[in-house]
Amino acid sequence: MKHIGAGIAIAGIGSATGNLIVDNHLLSQIVETNDEWISTRTGIKERRLVNSDGCADLAVSSLAEIAAQAAQAALAMAEISATDVDLIILTTSTPDDLFGSACQIQALIGAKGAVAFDLTAACSGFVFGLVTAAQFIRTGVYRNVLLIGADILSRWVDWSDRSTCVLFGDGAGAVVLQANSVDRLLGFELRSDGSQNNCLNLAYKSQPKSLVKDIAVGSGGYQSITMNGREVYRFAVAKVPEVIEKALYRANLLTEDVDWLLLHQANQRIMDAVAQRLKLPPEKIISNLAKYGNTSAASIPLALDEAVRAGKIQSGDIIATSGFGAGLTWGAAILRWGK
Numbered sequence: 001m002k003h004i005g006a007g008i009a010i011a012g013i014g015s016a017t018g019n020l021i022v023d024n025h026l027l028s029q030i031v032e033t034n035d036e037w038i039s040t041r042t043g044i045k046e047r048r049l050v051n052s053d054g055c056a057d058l059a060v061s062s063l064a065e066i067a068a069q070a071a072q073a074a075l076a077m078a079e080i081s082a083t084d085v086d087l088i089i090l091t092t093s094t095p096d097d098l099f100g101s102a103c104q105i106q107a108l109i110g111a112k113g114a115v116a117f118d119l120t121a122a123c124s125g126f127v128f129g130l131v132t133a134a135q136f137i138r139t140g141v142y143r144n145v146l147l148i149g150a151d152i153l154s155r156w157v158d159w160s161d162r163s164t165c166v167l168f169g170d171g172a173g174a175v176v177l178q179a180n181s182v183d184r185l186l187g188f189e190l191r192s193d194g195s196q197n198n199c200l201n202l203a204y205k206s207q208p209k210s211l212v213k214d215i216a217v218g219s220g221g222y223q224s225i226t227m228n229g230r231e232v233y234r235f236a237v238a239k240v241p242e243v244i245e246k247a248l249y250r251a252n253l254l255t256e257d258v259d260w261l262l263l264h265q266a267n268q269r270i271m272d273a274v275a276q277r278l279k280l281p282p283e284k285i286i287s288n289l290a291k292y293g294n295t296s297a298a299s300i301p302l303a304l305d306e307a308v309r310a311g312k313i314q315s316g317d318i319i320a321t322s323g324f325g326a327g328l329t330w331g332a333a334i335l336r337w338g339k
């Protein structure tokens, strides 16, 4: 059935996290750091990691598994079954399989009729995925889209690098996006700047392997996360307010119309600085960073899920959301909550 020109709404949301709680004190046993530095510079107190200890079975420590848990909670809230899902988009930088993990999730939840693929845009993944999913719904191609943001960055952290290992956590968040008579995605803006790519990487490093004389192929592996924290900080504080203002302009709204500022959860100081630049009061900032750290593509849906389930976000509220990170990529979307 075609639904040309249909609007889009979030009909359900869910999340899941790693089950191993690692607080700042525990990290100070691993690297030279302390709770005071981490708390004041980032706002992070603890993070949830997927515990791999003794887990020979990938299913209990896999990205697909925590993503499937989040997806099932979102489907339950939307009151649809997995077989109603037309499309699954998994936004991640840490799939279980480099060929993609969306199909693994499809199999886990039994979404037999869905087409599934991965989308990579690092910490901007959820916002990029939201806009991508919206195109399929608005053109009438699909009616129910499951969008999942999930990352297990703990797999790729250099646990001897105190400047990065204190920042990240593992998690997954999912939303069911549905064709809706009223459009709840009011405006968006997506951006990339590859000239700053070297600020934040999880890069492949080639190690030539000789096949026969004069012919070699790369057979290296992925390195740990590297980040120029100061540059990324500067970029986020400068670019995020700009992109939110553009998305608000497209939505025909003003900053004073915003009820909730929901940013990628990277650093409390970034959230405070962006709110200040937009002249939004601190009580409009949604933050759960203290508890989960930076969960990359999962951070926005994870924070949204908590705020919705706590009854903080109410039907009709305007949410300005923005993701930013490696690429560099950044983007914003303006949503009105509810159907």
Ligand code: UT7
Pocket: 032, 033, 034, 037, 038, 041, 042, 123, 162, 163, 164, 166, 228, 229, 230, 232, 233, 236, 266, 267, 270, 294, 296, 324, 325, 326
């Ligand atoms: O999700 C993708 C997007 N990522 C981000 O948005 C991250 C953006 N960047 C940031 O959030 C911040 O830059 C960080 C939290 C990563 C770092 O904060 P900062 O205030 O920019 O610190 P810095 O890198 O300038 O380091 C200041 C000092 C350095 O020591 P010296 O050179 O001044 O002696 C670091 O060696 O803090 C030291 N330091 C630490 N000390 C204790 C760095 N990491 C730690 C640590 N514990 N964990």
